[in-house]
Amino acid sequence: MASAQTMVTSHQHGADHDHSAKETVLLVGAGIVNLITAEYLATRGFHVRLVDQAPDPRYCKDWTRMGITNGGGNARMFTNTEADNYNEKGSKIYQDMQSIFRKTTRQGGWSVKQPADFTAAELAWVKEFEEVPPSLAQTVREDIHAINQEAGKLWAELMYNTPQLFEGVEYRKDIVRMYVEQVALNAAVQLHRRLNALVQSPPTENFLETHPSFRAAAESDHLAGGLTVEGFTVNIHPFAANLMKRITNLGGELVWGCRVTTIQRTSDGQVTSLQSDEGELHADHYVISPGVNGNALLKGTESENMMQGVLGVWLQIPNLHPRTQLSIKIHRRGHLVEDINITVAKDVDTGEDILMFGGGYGYIGLDRPAPDSPELAALFDELEEVARIYFPKAHTVAKERGTLWPGGQRKYCIRPFTPTGLGLFEKIPAASGGQLIITGGNNTGGFAQAPAIARAVHRALIGEHDPMHDLFHPARGKIATTSETGTSQRADPLSVTRADPQQPLRLLLLCSDGPQHSYLRYRLDKIFPGYHCIQETHEGQVRQLIQKRRMVDAYYMKYHTLRRQVTGHNKQRRAYFDRLTPKDHEFTEPDLVVDTLNCRKVWDAVEKWQPELTIVSGTKYIGKKLTERAGLMINLHIGHLPEYKGNHCIFFALYDGAVDKVAATLHQLTLTLDGGNMLDTVSPTILPSDNEESLYARCVHMAMDRVVEHAESFAEGKPLKFVKQENIGTVYRHRDRTPGKELYLWWKMRVGGTLTRAKQLQG
Numbered sequence: 001m002a003s004a005q006t007m008v009t010s011h012q013h014g015a016d017h018d019h020s021a022k023e024t025v026l027l028v029g030a031g032i033v034n035l036i037t038a039e040y041l042a043t044r045g046f047h048v049r050l051v052d053q054a055p056d057p058r059y060c061k062d063w064t065r066m067g068i069t070n071g072g073g074n075a076r077m078f079t080n081t082e083a084d085n086y087n088e089k090g091s092k093i094y095q096d097m098q099s100i101f102r103k104t105t106r107q108g109g110w111s112v113k114q115p116a117d118f119t120a121a122e123l124a125w126v127k128e129f130e131e132v133p134p135s136l137a138q139t140v141r142e143d144i145h146a147i148n149q150e151a152g153k154l155w156a157e158l159m160y161n162t163p164q165l166f167e168g169v170e171y172r173k174d175i176v177r178m179y180v181e182q183v184a185l186n187a188a189v190q191l192h193r194r195l196n197a198l199v200q201s202p203p204t205e206n207f208l209e210t211h212p213s214f215r216a217a218a219e220s221d222h223l224a225g226g227l228t229v230e231g232f233t234v235n236i237h238p239f240a241a242n243l244m245k246r247i248t249n250l251g252g253e254l255v256w257g258c259r260v261t262t263i264q265r266t267s268d269g270q271v272t273s274l275q276s277d278e279g280e281l282h283a284d285h286y287v288i289s290p291g292v293n294g295n296a297l298l299k300g301t302e303s304e305n306m307m308q309g310v311l312g313v314w315l316q317i318p319n320l321h322p323r324t325q326l327s328i329k330i331h332r333r334g335h336l337v338e339d340i341n342i343t344v345a346k347d348v349d350t351g352e353d354i355l356m357f358g359g360g361y362g363y364i365g366l367d368r369p370a371p372d373s374p375e376l377a378a379l380f381d382e383l384e385e386v387a388r389i390y391f392p393k394a395h396t397v398a399k400e401r402g403t404l405w406p407g408g409q410r411k412y413c414i415r416p417f418t419p420t421g422l423g424l425f426e427k428i429p430a431a432s433g434g435q436l437i438i439t440g441g442n443n444t445g446g447f448a449q450a451p452a453i454a455r456a457v458h459r460a461l462i463g464e465h466d467p468m469h470d471l472f473h474p475a476r477g478k479i480a481t482t483s484e485t486g487t488s489q490r491a492d493p494l495s496v497t498r499a500d501p502q503q504p505l506r507l508l509l510l511c512s513d514g515p516q517h518s519y520l521r522y523r524l525d526k527i528f529p530g531y532h533c534i535q536e537t538h539e540g541q542v543r544q545l546i547q548k549r550r551m552v553d554a555y556y557m558k559y560h561t562l563r564r565q566v567t568g569h570n571k572q573r574r575a576y577f578d579r580l581t582p583k584d585h586e587f588t589e590p591d592l593v594v595d596t597l598n599c600r601k602v603w604d605a606v607e608k609w610q611p612e613l614t615i616v617s618g619t620k621y622i623g624k625k626l627t628e629r630a631g632l633m634i635n636l637h638i639g640h641l642p643e644y645k646g647n648h649c650i651f652f653a654l655y656d657g658a659v660d661k662v663a664a665t666l667h668q669l670t671l672t673l674d675g676g677n678m679l680d681t682v683s684p685t686i687l688p689s690d691n692e693e694s695l696y697a698r699c700v701h702m703a704m705d706r707v708v709e710h711a712e713s714f715a716e717g718k719p720l721k722f723v724k725q726e727n728i729g730t731v732y733r734h735r736d737r738t739p740g741k742e743l744y745l746w747w748k749m750r751v752g753g754t755l756t757r758a759k760q761l762q763g
């Protein structure tokens with residue numbers, strides 16, 4: 001086993017700012033959140049060391065000494081609504097939650113601790129939960145879903161890139177969700193449809209035909225119906241063990257039985273080291289994700305007292321014939337065990353096929369529960385009742401064999417909860433130039449959100465922004481409510497500011513080689529000397545399509561070049577932009593000229609430059625390897641978002657007669673085509689003499705001028721403010737603009753007078 005103290009910083013290697021010496025990251029806590037984070041960082045070139053106060057869970061069988069990941073039941077679930085919060089007191093589903101933590105489980109509430117025994121810090125937590133206004137709760141809920149959705153994409157990438165992590169873990173895809181009440185079932189169908197996560201929502205009778213074993217539950221009013229949603233489950237213990245193995249294979253280290261006691265800081269708050277039972281620990285960066293046991297360690301940080309314990313309980317039954325294939329989630333509003341996850345699993349000791357039940361809520365604040373607590377017993381009784389109602393046969397077998405609680409042990413584990421339902425993400429500068437990051441507090445969804453947390457940590461370490469940095473900022477949990485209005489203030493989640501405006505902005509332009517792109521380069525040459533530029537040529541784009549055998553797309557790109565030549569639009573565009581660029585301007589040569597931006601040469605160059613802001617104009621789809629390296633990316637989309645996505649959006653807006661949608665949108669470039677948050681929209685005044693090309697050129701011109709303005713104010717340290725883009729609209733491809741549609745628009749504009757009418761409307 002490695003010792004805790006031997007880790008050195010990259011500076012001690014004598015390699016200040018030299019990325020060839022790996023930057024070191026010390027992670028405190030080896031639960032699922034930090035295991036996923038460590039894997040993410042190690043894959044991206046950091047040297048990681050995890051230290052945990054618990055013994056190595058692969059060898060120690062005493063669950064009471066572990067954190068929640070290894071000490072809890074051997075099952076976890078990902079769904080897009082995991083970590084749902086219970087603050088939505090205005091909603092039909094959670095309307096009775098106001099004083100839920102002030103009643104014990106035996107009184108029908110969610111507290112295992114007697115409210116009379118709450119400490120000041122616990123009372124403050126409960127009060128904060130109660131004071132979350134419904135309007136904020138709704139926003140928080142949407143933010144949680146957005147984080148989950150991001151996490152879902154990252155889980156998919158992890159499965160694709162690292163399938164060995166999912167070997168031997170009983171991976172099950174898709175989740176059956178069951179509801180006791182019709183109102184909750186209807187709300188769930190709507191929600192999952194909105195989240196694009198609905199796989200099936202059959203009428204109840206059809207649902208029962210597919211799942212006949214639940215008919216008795218339906219007949220006794222315990223089931224209104226069910227649906228299938230996207231998601232998956234794993235057996236978390238072998239999954240965590242696979243992660244440990246991979247981290248070690250990547251050169252990372254795991255140190256068990258080492259308790260970290262304090263964060264050492266200078267008088268101005270910078271972190272110098274961590275103090276542990278084994279002495280001082282140093283690294284370039286620190287990531288603390290201690291679950292619910294780490295409050296003492298977080299003393300003096302903004303996260304102190306925010307993660308408090310809400311425990312849940314576990315039981316298991318055999319998965320009898322006909323075996324349940326999909327894992328299940330049951331929602332029973334108003335019950336002690338409100339949401340129950342039932343995971344298809346294997347008993348680690350016997351290898352038997354089992355169903356693992358996990359659920360229930362018991363607030364314990366910053367304490368531990370007494371093992372003989374009758375409040376805790378009430379939760380176990382109720383979970384057993386769920387097993388009896390929905391799986392009567394298997395429940396009887398387990399009861400008779402005495403295996404409901406394996407080894408006779410009633411296992412519980414304690415979730416790190418926050419009052420708002422949001423997780424935590426706190427950044428504290430380290431004296432070494434690195435950072436200390438605190439994560440966690442992900443309530444019921446620490447497993448589900450782990451990859452999104454990992455990415456946010458990585459982005460923080462490389463100086464990039466991630467929405468989680470704002471969304472999970474601990475100050476956001478400390479809601480300032482004004483009693484007169486009942487309104488609340490919170491950090492703007494979609495506002496991005498540079499870390500150090502004193503330094504020149506590291507700017508990158510990714511563009512094509514049309515006359516409009518020369519205009520943009522001219523503007524940037526003047527304002528941001530020394531910026532980097534990579535050009536993806538038009539001809540290169542066509543060559544790439546041919547190389548990838550996308551012949552129809554290549555043909556349509558060629559066709560549109562020819563069309564623009566024949567109609568004179570090429571000439572018109574060149575004339576428009578040439579007149580904006582002084583003839584004697586000496587262009588800075590692009591750093592690279594390529595056929596495609598998605599290539600090693602580009603990734604390496606961008607990795608080296610570490611841009612803070614990347615402006616994108618006229619390129620083909622940009623893949624993950626580049627988006628990961630290019631900082632904040634703003635795309636100039638010539639079309640009105642969210643309705644018109646892809647290519648030829650001005651053409652299609654005119655074709656639809658939607659003249660108010662003749663516009664260009666600046667938006668954050670993400671992996672979803674034209675789907676990122678929006679920064680600005682520009683739209684030209686329409687003149688009767690306009691044609692599609694003149695409108696296109698003016699949209700491009702306005703968008704380029706506007707993006708330069710935004711880059712200037714960003715460089716000065718002013719925030720860029722984005723708004724979320726609705727998930728609607730149509731993506732248009734080159735092939736959608738056919739000669740027939742061309743003719744129709746020509747007729748509409750010449751004969752139908754589309755633009756004359758638009759002018760009248762504008763007038």
Ligand SMILES: Cc1cc2nc3c(=O)[nH]c(=O)nc-3n(C[C@H](O)[C@H](O)[C@H](O)COP(=O)(O)OP(=O)(O)OC[C@H]3O[C@@H](n4cnc5c(N)ncnc54)[C@H](O)[C@@H]3O)c2cc1C
Nearest residue numbers: 029031032033053067068069077260291312445446447448
């Ligand atoms: C019944 C139940 C069911 C659940 N089901 C799901 C689910 O299906 N999906 C889902 O997403 N989430 C689920 N959760 C929640 C999820 O399990 C947790 O959010 C997640 O495991 C938390 O992981 P973590 O890494 O933050 O904490 P932990 O796993 O507790 O890890 C923290 C580690 O830090 C160590 N540590 C603490 N303090 C120190 C210190 N000072 N020095 C050194 N080491 C320290 C601890 O020993 C521990 O190993 C469930 C929770 C419960 C109770």
